[in-house]
Amino acid sequence: MRHLHLLPCREWNPSINLDKLWTLVPQEVRDQAATKKAGEAVPVIDCIANGFFKVTGRGELPKIPFIVRAKDFTESAEKKIKEAGGACEKVK
Known part of the structure; x- marks a missing residue:
């Protein structure tokens, strides 16, 4: 008997854009x-x-230093965060 319907959703990865990060x-x-x-x-x-695991790179950030903790970042999000004076922390 197949049991795939009993496994948790492995690809569930809620994300947030940079323009909503300061909210x-x-x-x-x-x-x-x-x-x-x-x-x-x-x-x-x-x-x-x-409740967000991934940070995506859509939007702009203010030039204020800050630290962002998430499981995953897109390349553009990491670049924009570092340009704004922030830091990215990947959490497992």
């Missing part, structure tokens, strides 16, 4: 991040905690 951060944290100076703590955007 995961509360407004007061966004305001604080915009006024911070170099060397201070930066906001961490945890996509996995918000």
